[in-house]
Amino acid sequence: MFHIIDRRKNPKGKSLGNRQRFMRRAKAQIKKAVEESIKTRGITDIDNGDQITIPGKTLREPGFHHAGRGGDRNYVLPGNKKFVPGDRIARPQGGDAGAGGSQASPDGDGEDQFQFVLTRDEFLDIFFEDLELPDLLKKSLKQTTAFRTARAGYSSDGSPANLNLVRTMRNSLARRIGLRRPKSSEIRELEEKIARLMQDDETLPGADKQANAEALRVLQAELDEAKRRSRAIAFIDPIDTRYNQFRQIPDPNTQAVMFCLMDVSGSMSEQMKELAKRFFMLLHMFLHRRYEHVDVVFIRHTSRASEVDEETFFYSRETGGTIVSTALEEMKRVLKDRYPTDQWNIYAAQASDGDNYSNDGAKCTALLAEDLLPKCQYYAYIEITDEREAEIFSSAEGETALWKAYAPLAHTRNARFALKRVTKAADIFPVFRELFAKNKSEART
Amino acid sequence: MSKRPDNKLLFDGADWDFNSLKATYDAIEDIAINEMHLDVYTNQIEVITSEQMLDAYSSIGMPLMYHHWSFGKRFVRDDVMYRKGYQGLAYEIVINSNPCISYVMEENTIGMQALVMAHAAFGHNHFFKNNYLFKQWTDADGILDYLQFAKRYIAKCEDRFGFDAVERILDAAHALMDHGVNRYSHPEKPNLAAELERERERAKYEDETYNDLWRTLPQAEEDTETQDEQHRRLRREQRRAQFGLPEENLLYFLEKNAPGLQSWERELLRIVRNIGQYFYPQKQTKVMNEGCACYVHYHIMNRLYDKGQISEGAIMEFIDSHSKVVFQPEFDDPRYSGFNPYALGFAMMQDIHRICVDPTDEDKKWFPDIAGNNAPIPTLCDAWAQYRDESFILQFLSPKLMRDMKMFMINDHASAPHLEVGAIHDDNGYRNVRRALARMHDLSVREPDLQVVDVDLRGNRQLYIAHTQHDGIRLDKSEAELTLGYIGQLWGYGVTLQAVDNDSGEILHETHYTPDDFAPV
Numbered sequence: 001m002f003h004i005i006d007r008r009k010n011p012k013g014k015s016l017g018n019r020q021r022f023m024r025r026a027k028a029q030i031k032k033a034v035e036e037s038i039k040t041r042g043i044t045d046i047d048n049g050d051q052i053t054i055p056g057k058t059l060r061e062p063g064f065h066h067a068g069r070g071g072d073r074n075y076v077l078p079g080n081k082k083f084v085p086g087d088r089i090a091r092p093q094g095g096d097a098g099a100g101g102s103q104a105s106p107d108g109d110g111e112d113q114f115q116f117v118l119t120r121d122e123f124l125d126i127f128f129e130d131l132e133l134p135d136l137l138k139k140s141l142k143q144t145t146a147f148r149t150a151r152a153g154y155s156s157d158g159s160p161a162n163l164n165l166v167r168t169m170r171n172s173l174a175r176r177i178g179l180r181r182p183k184s185s186e187i188r189e190l191e192e193k194i195a196r197l198m199q200d201d202e203t204l205p206g207a208d209k210q211a212n213a214e215a216l217r218v219l220q221a222e223l224d225e226a227k228r229r230s231r232a233i234a235f236i237d238p239i240d241t242r243y244n245q246f247r248q249i250p251d252p253n254t255q256a257v258m259f260c261l262m263d264v265s266g267s268m269s270e271q272m273k274e275l276a277k278r279f280f281m282l283l284h285m286f287l288h289r290r291y292e293h294v295d296v297v298f299i300r301h302t303s304r305a306s307e308v309d310e311e312t313f314f315y316s317r318e319t320g321g322t323i324v325s326t327a328l329e330e331m332k333r334v335l336k337d338r339y340p341t342d343q344w345n346i347y348a349a350q351a352s353d354g355d356n357y358s359n360d361g362a363k364c365t366a367l368l369a370e371d372l373l374p375k376c377q378y379y380a381y382i383e384i385t386d387e388r389e390a391e392i393f394s395s396a397e398g399e400t401a402l403w404k405a406y407a408p409l410a411h412t413r414n415a416r417f418a419l420k421r422v423t424k425a426a427d428i429f430p431v432f433r434e435l436f437a438k439n440k441s442e443a444r445t
Numbered sequence: 446m447s448k449r450p451d452n453k454l455l456f457d458g459a460d461w462d463f464n465s466l467k468a469t470y471d472a473i474e475d476i477a478i479n480e481m482h483l484d485v486y487t488n489q490i491e492v493i494t495s496e497q498m499l500d501a502y503s504s505i506g507m508p509l510m511y512h513h514w515s516f517g518k519r520f521v522r523d524d525v526m527y528r529k530g531y532q533g534l535a536y537e538i539v540i541n542s543n544p545c546i547s548y549v550m551e552e553n554t555i556g557m558q559a560l561v562m563a564h565a566a567f568g569h570n571h572f573f574k575n576n577y578l579f580k581q582w583t584d585a586d587g588i589l590d591y592l593q594f595a596k597r598y599i600a601k602c603e604d605r606f607g608f609d610a611v612e613r614i615l616d617a618a619h620a621l622m623d624h625g626v627n628r629y630s631h632p633e634k635p636n637l638a639a640e641l642e643r644e645r646e647r648a649k650y651e652d653e654t655y656n657d658l659w660r661t662l663p664q665a666e667e668d669t670e671t672q673d674e675q676h677r678r679l680r681r682e683q684r685r686a687q688f689g690l691p692e693e694n695l696l697y698f699l700e701k702n703a704p705g706l707q708s709w710e711r712e713l714l715r716i717v718r719n720i721g722q723y724f725y726p727q728k729q730t731k732v733m734n735e736g737c738a739c740y741v742h743y744h745i746m747n748r749l750y751d752k753g754q755i756s757e758g759a760i761m762e763f764i765d766s767h768s769k770v771v772f773q774p775e776f777d778d779p780r781y782s783g784f785n786p787y788a789l790g791f792a793m794m795q796d797i798h799r800i801c802v803d804p805t806d807e808d809k810k811w812f813p814d815i816a817g818n819n820a821p822i823p824t825l826c827d828a829w830a831q832y833r834d835e836s837f838i839l840q841f842l843s844p845k846l847m848r849d850m851k852m853f854m855i856n857d858h859a860s861a862p863h864l865e866v867g868a869i870h871d872d873n874g875y876r877n878v879r880r881a882l883a884r885m886h887d888l889s890v891r892e893p894d895l896q897v898v899d900v901d902l903r904g905n906r907q908l909y910i911a912h913t914q915h916d917g918i919r920l921d922k923s924e925a926e927l928t929l930g931y932i933g934q935l936w937g938y939g940v941t942l943q944a945v946d947n948d949s950g951e952i953l954h955e956t957h958y959t960p961d962d963f964a965p966v
Contacts, residue, residue, distance in 0.1 A: 060924075062928045074857060075854070076878055
């Protein structure tokens with residue numbers, strides 16, 4: 001028997017399992033390639049999937065094959081134009097041109113590079129692997145206010161909004177069958193029968209009339225009884241009702257807030273701002289992807305500081321002088337207003353070119369050391385320097401005002417405070433990883 | 446052109462539906478069975494989407510396949526190639542099973558569906574059912590069930606022993622897949638009972654013939670060294686007998702003899718070996734198989750046209766696709782990448798047809814058996830059943846075809862600074878060209894000749910594998926080293942790869958692998 005079968009509705013993606021195994025296999029390479037690619041792509045498309053190229057070597061599927069050249073061999077080619085036997089031809093250089101004899105294996109031995117497209121999720125998963133906020137969960141939970149509602153079976157009383165229809169109707173049906181409550185269709189049937197008999201009644205001859213009246217009486221009695229039962233036995237009785245029950249479960253989900261402080265003053269060139277933004281963009285995405293409940297506060301400053309929304313923070317321009325302490329003051333204010341230390345894990349990241357108003361350094365140090373650091377789980381300072389200046393600053397004398405002010409803090413409170421320099425886009429990802437790598441506590445010492 | 450009968454067209458335009466597909470199939474079947482007398486498995490045509498085609502691609506064309514990362518690799522590569530438009534998808538995939546399953550893509554026009562049904566459901570199908578290699582090596586009735594079993598079994602192993610453990614074995618097995626085939630059949634492995642019986646008989650014979658007098662005879666003065674030598678030789682013979690050496694089926698040898706493998710690991714090797722075995726005939730008959738399918742579709746499509754069942758437009762579309770498929774670029778064309786099996790196969794089938802129907806004097810001299818017998822299709826069917834690529838070319842490649850394709854032979858001696866044209870398509874060259882082309886399609890020449898030759902049972906369990914080197918052609922070094930590493934993983938002890946010269950029998954060089962080198966790459 002011959003068949004044509006329509007398989008188009010069959011599930012596609014039969015190769016998903018294969019793809020996953022391939023990703024597992026290639027993980028190390030993919031990760032490296034992803035890190036490479038992050039150096040080159042713009043901020044806005046970090047969030048998309050990406051085409052990456054991974055070296056094909058570790059994905060090789062070796063086998064015993066003949067070498068492409070060497071030895072004595074002869075092979076046949078099509079398309080002779082002018083050759084006669086005995087003609088000599090220079091050996092083709094490189095490649096295996098004309099080696100018609102050796103079937104290139106389909107997976108190509110010469111396949112060094114291997115290209116494919118990652119989905120967005122795959123990309124980000126790899127991108128943020130092994131990163132986490134340090135010391136989260138540290139806060140005592142005595143003040144937990146968050147509750148999670150969880151199902152907790154069924155109960156026989158509750159609010160009507162939680163009525164479980166399926167359970168209720170199941171009970172009701174059982175009870176109605178058990179007590180033999182007539183169905184509405186049965187009552188309707190009786191009524192119709194009676195109506196028919198009544199109609200017939202007028203046309204019937206005398207003898208039949210009497211029989212008819214008798215039948216009518218019996219039916220009427222049946223109907224009355226059915227109606228009585230139906231009234232007496234409720235369709236839904238209070239004993240049928242079942243309610244979904246919920247219980248409030250205290251949620252140990254920790255609350256965290258990340259402060260992003262960025263210098264947007266005139267001394268920061270566009271390029272440097274771009275770098276800073278890149279860093280925060282990364283941070284922002286990381287927090288969003290990894291933690292459901294992280295507040296992010298954006299503060300930018302020139303000689304004044306203000307809290308702004310995400311959009312403004314990343315995309316609007318502003319320029320002016322530089323007083324770093326204003327930003328710290330602002331952070332302190334927001335902390336005091338909205339994020340009590342006993343309920344929140346507090347993190348901060350600050351990006352600046354290191355310039356500061358000359359008298360401000362001491363104030364910054366004091367603010368950080370006295371007010372902010374004791375409250376923070378972690379405070380990262382990223383200094384963005386021009387690539388040309390980077391070499392100068394690498395010497396001790398070349399330290400910027402802010403770096404000088406902050407550096408001592410890193411020694412005294414090294415567990416909570418870290419400073420890093422970034423000079424080019426390629427630095428951002430390694431620095432980011434360093435700041436937020438798992439097991440940081442060991443790495444930092 | 447003679448006027449075509451005014452039959453009702455099977456279809457008009459490009460779109461298809463299941464009714465027109467069925468009607469077209471029936472018309473094709475009528476020609477294939479009643480006119481050409483092809484002998485096919487029951488057909489099962491399955492319509493699939495391009496995505497499903499990509500899926501099918503990656504798992505070597507089988508509808509059911511176990512999971513492995515290498516299939517994922519193939520999938521992501523094909524996916525990129527397809528989406529970027531570097532590569533189209535095949536119009537069909539056909540599976541050597543009973544019933545014979547052909548996948549056709551929904552994107553195909555009805556004309557294309559007719560072409561692929563004729564090509565796959567009758568051409569390939571007939572070949573699968575009748576060629577002696579397929580009859581001998583593959584079990585069309587059981588393959589789908591076996592794949593189902595393999596898939597389940599491997600998934601279960603992954604659950605129980607973890608992805609890594611399974612991947613380790615499969616990687617190694619895939620590397621040896623080409624060498625997991627019994628090229629010549631083996632005597633049945635003796636079972637334990639038979640073995641014990643033989644042992645008992647031998648002891649009985651010794652008892653019966655025992656004569657104490659022999660002991661009293663003085664020992665011959667023998668050189669102790671030769672005695673040692675003799676012992677060693679004897680032990681070696683014994684070992685070889687015990688392991689059935691030399692053994693060319695490396696996977697089989699490892700499955701049966703590797704000391705450290707778990708039984709599920711042996712089963713995995715067996716699965717890969719069986720699948721390799723299943724594909725072995727296809728590798729040997731690529732030219733013939735495609736040639737047969739192309740000849741059949743060409744014949745059927747032309748018959749449909751002659752009978753007035755398809756329109757001029759449809760036949761033009763067919764000719765366009767057909768000529769793309771059987772296009773053979775010349776050697777100096779940038780598109781050239783070896784002989785196109787479709788082109789060579791189709792040209793040879795058409796040529797045989799011509800020789801049967803309209804032979805020249807030359808053909809009569811070269812092919813006295815078939816020239817002018819006026820029975821092209823029976824002649825072809827006979828060839829399809831009894832040959833493989835190598836023997837088919839050796840038997841049927843005609844001087845005319847060599848001239849048409851302008852074939853010439855290059856001698857490539859590594860010692861010479863130049864390549865030399867050895868023969869061309871002329872009277873002196875025909876036989877040489879033909880022999881060389883046949884050798885190019887001989888699997889035993891194309892694939893390296895490897896055998897397990899010895900196992901050092903009393904020492905460090907070193908495994909010895911010999912590569913017999915023909916014409917000085919070596920193995921690809923880095924590939925061979927990696928593969929040897931995989932053998933070491935399975936064997937669990939050291940492995941030595943010996944390159945043996947075919948002519949002199951001397952060992953040219955040895956590559957040793959000790960287990961320390963087996964750390965995963």
